[in-house]
Each structure stands twice: as C-alpha cells, then as structure tokens.
Amino acid sequence: MKITCNRAKFLQQFQVAASVAAARDVRPILQNVKIKVTKKNVLLQATDTEVGIRLIVDDCEVHKTGEAVLPAKRLKLMLSESTAETVEIESADNKIIFKVAGKADIELDAWSPDEFPDVEDFEEKSYLEIPASTFSEMIRRTIFATDSENARYALGGILLEFQGDKITAVATDGKRLAFLDGAAVTTGEMALETAILPSKAMAFLERVLSEDEQPVKVGISQSRAIFKFQQAVFFTRLVEGKFPKWRSIVPETEGRTQIDILAGALLPDIRLADTVSTDYNPGIVFIFENGKMTLKGSGNEVGKSSVETAISYTGEKVETKLDPKFVKDFLRVLPADKLVSLYFASGEPVLAKTDDDYTYIVMPMS
Numbered sequence: 001m002k003i004t005c006n007r008a009k010f011l012q013q014f015q016v017a018a019s020v021a022a023a024r025d026v027r028p029i030l031q032n033v034k035i036k037v038t039k040k041n042v043l044l045q046a047t048d049t050e051v052g053i054r055l056i057v058d059d060c061e062v063h064k065t066g067e068a069v070l071p072a073k074r075l076k077l078m079l080s081e082s083t084a085e086t087v088e089i090e091s092a093d094n095k096i097i098f099k100v101a102g103k104a105d106i107e108l109d110a111w112s113p114d115e116f117p118d119v120e121d122f123e124e125k126s127y128l129e130i131p132a133s134t135f136s137e138m139i140r141r142t143i144f145a146t147d148s149e150n151a152r153y154a155l156g157g158i159l160l161e162f163q164g165d166k167i168t169a170v171a172t173d174g175k176r177l178a179f180l181d182g183a184a185v186t187t188g189e190m191a192l193e194t195a196i197l198p199s200k201a202m203a204f205l206e207r208v209l210s211e212d213e214q215p216v217k218v219g220i221s222q223s224r225a226i227f228k229f230q231q232a233v234f235f236t237r238l239v240e241g242k243f244p245k246w247r248s249i250v251p252e253t254e255g256r257t258q259i260d261i262l263a264g265a266l267l268p269d270i271r272l273a274d275t276v277s278t279d280y281n282p283g284i285v286f287i288f289e290n291g292k293m294t295l296k297g298s299g300n301e302v303g304k305s306s307v308e309t310a311i312s313y314t315g316e317k318v319e320t321k322l323d324p325k326f327v328k329d330f331l332r333v334l335p336a337d338k339l340v341s342l343y344f345a346s347g348e349p350v351l352a353k354t355d356d357d358y359t360y361i362v363m364p365m366s
Contacts, residue, residue: 018033029069032110053119054121069111082104119235139169141169146158146171157196175326253351271328272307273307276298276304287318288319320344
C-alpha cells in the first residue's frame, strides 16, 4: 500500500486509533495499528481485545492499495515531530517507509498484517440513536462516581438503562450516586434492558465524541456494546457482575429543605474552605440559615476556615457535613450558571438536582 496524507489530519485520526491499541505486550502485535487501503477509503483498526476501533481517514491520496501494520508509538512520534504539510506512507516486504519530500526517509520493521485481527463493523439490526453531545455529557456527569475497587458489585463502570426512547446513565461508588437521562430513538428491540460499560471505554467515548448533534448509534449484545459515530465504529466488552438496585435509594424531594444555588457560586467557596482540610480531618460543614451560607473546615495542626456567602434562603437552619471532594466532583461537570437545587433532611443523604434531568446523591459524614 502507498498513500499521501495531510499530516495534521492524519495525525489527529491516527492518535485516536493508537489510543485504543494495547498498552501491554500480552500480544505484541496489538500494540500497533492496522491500515487497510482500498480505492474506496483508508481504514485504521486497533484493538486490545477488550476494546477496538475502526476509523476511516480523510484527506489521503491512494497510490497503491493493500494492508500493513503501523508501529503506533513511533509513527505517532514521526507525525508529531514533522512540520510538513503532507507525508507519504508506504509498505513493502514487512517494512513501513515514512517519507517527507526533500526532508526525511525513514524505514521501520513491521508485522505481517495477516496476523492482526480485524475489528468488527457495525451491523446491528436493533440499536438506539442519541446525539453525540448528549451522550458525551451523560458520560462526563457520571464517570467520576465509579469505583473499580468495590468487590461486591460491578461499580467500575457506568450502567446504561434502555427504556423505550430514553437512555439513563448511572454510576456509584457506594457513597454517592450520579445519574442522567437522555432522549434517544430506538430501532428494533434492544437485546438487553441494562448493560454495564467499563470506565476506560466510556472515558474514550467522552473524549472523542463531537460537540455537535450528530447521532451515535448504540448496539448491545450479551457480551459487548458497539457504537457507530461519524466515520468510526468502536466496541467494548461489558463489565460482568451485578449493579445495585439504585432506584430504591433515590430519596423523594417532598418533606426536605430546598436550597437553590448556582454551581459557579458554590464551587469556589468549597475550594476555599477546603484549604485547611487534612487526611486525618476531612469534611466541610455546610450551614444554611436566613440569608447566608457558611462553610466551615478544620485541619489538625493546620487551622480552621469559615467562608460565608449571601444566598436567597429563608427558613430553618440546616447543617450537614460532606466530603468536599464529592461535592466538587459534582460541581465541576456543571456550567457555572447552572442552578442546582439541594434537598436536605436531618441525617439523610443530600440530594442535588438540575433542570436537565441530572441527579446526584451524596452521603453525609459523621
């Protein structure tokens, strides 16, 4: 095979494929990226057997069709270090030849493409479609609450629930819970009503999905999930195990004290109050009373903090102690102008909700 490509665009797409390649040498060939060049398109493939991607590359001129295995790390380095507008990549006799006209001619040893497994294409008959920006936001607002260390439940991933034309993303580590609903369009009948997807795969999707409203197609089987977006197909193995019956622990808002505050107003105050916290004395005391919010922190052999802010609240005094990290994680994924409704009840978990179907629950500290 032989192609000439726009260097910057090829690098951008090659980096996406290379990030899926195996990081360890369980099967050394999988630390590379397979390229397949036809008269129709240029296709990159990478997999570590747990996840995999097929990606069609833009802006390449095909001189000769064929297949090759590209050394992921070294080729990425070459593309990054070069400043040329275009580069030429050719394979011959299990060699990869990288050329920049009038500048560089580099030859690398390569694996036989016959030894590299092809990544499956998207051929689902039953799937749902959800805007890329919506799905990316669902991942971003839940992934921070996962826990890969929990031995009892499969908490090291994000639970997806499929209910008609709605998809729900859920994550918990046992001390907090985050979930967000999104509208979807379903074709056919989904094979499963729920699936747990690993955090690594979801983090990749959150990173590469575009900000526009182009749809992502999501197909689910008993052992894997497969996604089609833009010019890429991505698959991941599912997380095995049980997810907690999370809906049973979501409290009602009725009977709770409600306090509304902007995310951008609360986050810097928590950061400031948390400056005196230590590992031996974590936690911030949240105090809400008529017209003001006070955050109090303390640290052994460090000192104390008290941060006060005026708020539009009238009612009984409310006080609770929370892990500031858990609250900051929640606020960081929200726009500064997003209004958050906090619901308190004595000795009960704190419930936080926004107007776009996002809910967060965090346990109080003793």
